[in-house]
Amino acid sequence: AQSVTQLDSHVSVSEGTPVLLRCNYSSSYSPSLFWYVQHPNKGLQLLLKYTSAATLVKGINGFEAEFKKSETSFHLTKPSAHMSDAAEYFCVVRPSGAGSYQLTFGKGTKLSVIP
């Protein structure tokens, strides 16, 4: 079984300051991990993914995440928040292995960016 815990339901930062969205996972096998962003009334956009290559993953729009197996974490960071980053962010886990495709979503973290 696998699960995802997003530790904060809401994070508020000032524009230009760093962003940290926390995610811990539980998985029986080496998982693939993803971060998706959802703007209001929109679908999901993939920010980045970890699939057992480099542990530090760079994504779009300046976001990156580090896979830490010892801490079972996959936190999302960005050095400097922009107003357009305000959205809902989902951490997602998928078991590894051929044919493994079922995604388990975290509950989401709403990011607010204060001007």
Added chain:
Amino acid sequence: GAVVSQHPSRVICKSGTSVKIECRSLDFQATTMFWYRQFPKQSLMLMATSNEGSKATYEQGVEKDKFLINHASLTLSTLTVTSAHPEDSSFYICSARAIESGAAYEQYFGPGTRLTVT
């Protein structure tokens, strides 16, 4: 590449009627499509998985007779909400599974359909 569309983006229907939502993979073939439901301020919940040419597999607690899924081709899956009621009002999102280089199977999400039942 790997674009998924949904139609309509928004629909309002009266209680008791049925509504069909289409999910299309525009530039790739999708052997598997997924339907999710998202309640306000909540995460996505998988409703069902559909494979082209076969019956959909529904998650526990999802009424298969209420949420009819048809995956008639490699680029189209439809979700029909039958005899809709106000509690069916939600944001419905589909995704499609594509084969990329290296045989890494990824899901690509549609933009979602907002269903409001009055």
